[in-house]
């Protein structure tokens with residue numbers, strides 16, 4: 001029997017025994033990270049029953065959910081500034097799969113922003129903005145107690 005060489009490194013995801021390919025992940029986990037921004041995206045979504053396969057763990061999923069809420073859920077605290085002003089989400093983006101295809105990964109600290117605040121959420125009107133900049137831009141001068149996270153919603 002040939003001797004097994006031990007110089008091959010193994011994927012760092014717990015329970016995965018495949019050969020590491022990039023970023024210490026195997027091909028499968030690397031491609032999940034590349035697609036969803038999370039190497040264990042699909043593995044973790046197996047038990048949540050979500051029909052949107054894996055995308056619940058996409059880095060931009062919460063952004064999509066909050067955007068839809070602002071525009072279409074009158075119960076949302078900030079609905080008045082969005083749906084209440086007839087700000088809509090482009091129909092193509094009602095499907096989260098199209099949204100993440102167009103917008104790509106959300107990097108940490110970034111939020112979706114519209115170039116023209118009177119226009120809808122659409123691929124040509126939206127971009128990722130560092131939340132910190134958005135925060136400085138929108139923060140009322142007298143308010144010192146808002147957290148960055150609140151503005152990111």
Ligand SMILES: [Zn+2]
Nearest residue numbers: 011016026029
């Ligand atoms: Zn792996």
